[in-house]
Amino acid sequence: MPRLPNIKPVPVAFAVVALVVLWLVRPIWHGLAMFFWTQPLVWLLPLALLFAGGVLLRRSQRSWRTLEDLRTGVRPPTYLFAFPALAFFAFILAAALNTPLVGKAIVDNTSYDSIPGLPAGGKVRLIPREVAEVNASSAFNSPTETLTNFRIVNTDDGLVWTALRTPQGAFRIFSKKSQGIVELPAEQTARSLNYVDAELQVAPGLQITDNLRWRLLKKRFLITLEEPVGIETADGPRIVVPYLEYKGLLIRRPVLGGAFVVAPDGKIEDLEPEEAARRPELAETGRIFSDTQARRIQEAYQYKGGLWNAWFVHENQTRITDTETNRQPYLVDFGAAGLGTQWVSVAEPYGRAFAASAIFLTDATTGKTRIWRVPARTSLSGNRRALQAVRAVSIPGIDYGDGGPGTTGSGNFRVVEPRPVFVEGRLVYLTSIIPKELNAVSKTVVVDAETNKLVAIFDNDRDPQAETKTLRYIETGEIADDAAAAGATDPENEEQDPGTTTTPGTATTPGTTTTPNTTTTPGGVGRRLDDVIRRQRELLREIERLRDEVRRGG
Secondary structure, three states, rough: OOOOOOOOOOOOOOHHHHHHHHHHHHHHHHHHHHHHHOHHHHHHHHHHHHHHHHHHHHHHHHOOOOHHHHHHOOOOOOOHHHHHHHHHHHHHHHHHHHHHHHHHHHHHHOEEEEEEOOOOOOOOOOOOOHHHHHHHHHHHOOEEEEEEEEEEEOOEEEEEEEEEEEOOOOHHHHHOOOEEEEEEEEEOOOOOOOEEEEEEEEEEEOOOOEEHHHHHHOOOOOEEOOEEEEEOOOOEEEEEEEEEEEEEOOOOEHHHHEEEEEEEOOEEEEHHHHHHHOOOHHOEEEEEHHHHHHHHHHHHHHHHHOOOHHHHHHOOOOEEOOOOOOOOEEEEEEHHOEEEEEEEEEEOOOOOOOOOOOOEEOOOOOOOOEEEEOOOOOOEOHHHHHHHHHHHOOOOOOOOOOOOOOOOOOOOOOEEEEEEEEOOOEEEEEEEEOOOOOOOOOEEEEEOOOOOOOEEEEEEEOOOOOOHHOOOOOOHHHHHHOOOOOOOOOOOOOOOOOOOOOOOOOOOOOOOOOOOOOOOOOOOOHHHHHHHHHHHHHHHHHHOOOOOHHHOOO
């Protein structure tokens, strides 16, 4: 009778206990596991080389098994020492190639539908993210909580910034719960913070097992969680967390796997993408398909012509550039046009050009991506050039200090976030001039992408109707008289005001000559100057009307 192997029970039991413990605390080593799961190309080839080297080393030991063999001059084959070096080189090369190969895989599995023109209108936020964070935090009156996870969300009342109320302090993060979310309207510059109260049993920032990430990774492990977003529903606040799954063998590309919806009582719904899209309270928010995944798809378009074209030829290659930490894409609501919410990015051509070469629209619910390629003989400014156009204009009371071209860096204002908007089929950029304190929007400036000129300057810090006028312009293309930048009037309906002298890249007022990057003394003098300029414009318009009446009467 064969003898059974002598298996020691203590090591086996220890191994079983260790495996159970590792499984229970699996969120801790999630990052390491995802490296092996998502990037097999990076580690598989080096591991294969090391394994092959080990096999050959084992076989070669027949000739040098003892120390005496080594003393007599017998050595392992020198070629074996090349395997660790080859494995290291293969790891570096594979790590460098993995990102472009994943991008190429995304392009090959994505349908970029071409559209003949730009959709009309679209609601866009008027509050930049930096200002929203500062305003919400300064209005949030709680010594025991802090606001986290700022995200833009679409609602029945328009676009809003939402944030989660997270306990702060080494003790409270273990003992207290999140008390809900706050909302800050994104289509008005006046600060108005709305509290949505509910005790959230599971949320970001809580420790340990009440932590949102911990709970979600316990439900699904081999996924990548996108950023949590707080939303308000008819049943109270919810936390929505889209997640990515991976497809492919050696080259694994991310795809939307679904969305977690977390209720205040800690109940977690795991919805497939189609299930989430059928839920109106989720589809309306524009947060099912995340902005980061939309950006991956839009950036991957640079590999449309293949890796050789992307690395060397660059024909029709696009790239998406950013002007600040709040990166593209921007959420735009095209509900009136029947497109719903879209993640919109403006792409420039490869190289040092600053023009717009393509505009991407990715559906914020389904991920369907459309692209409008700028015609070859059409010149449209890119997002970075739009900011330069604003800085080049002399605006009373505004002295830039954001380090842009032509600025000294000593001013108190910045121009940020050139959001692309399609007004009557034309691409314009909606930019915000904000103080360095980031606590307000001083001006909303519109730049025409075709002419690279200022179209309108909405005076948010002094005109209580500035937001209404801005939204009306986006919807209809109509510019209020007191907001129109001189030289930007409709040439079909009105001639340029007489007595106006312009400098390229500047907006001027009647009877004045301006030079780029000049400033006007802020405070009372600036306001008085604005009043004088406005009265002068009105007087000139009245003179024009009287002259036309005299001509018609003659």
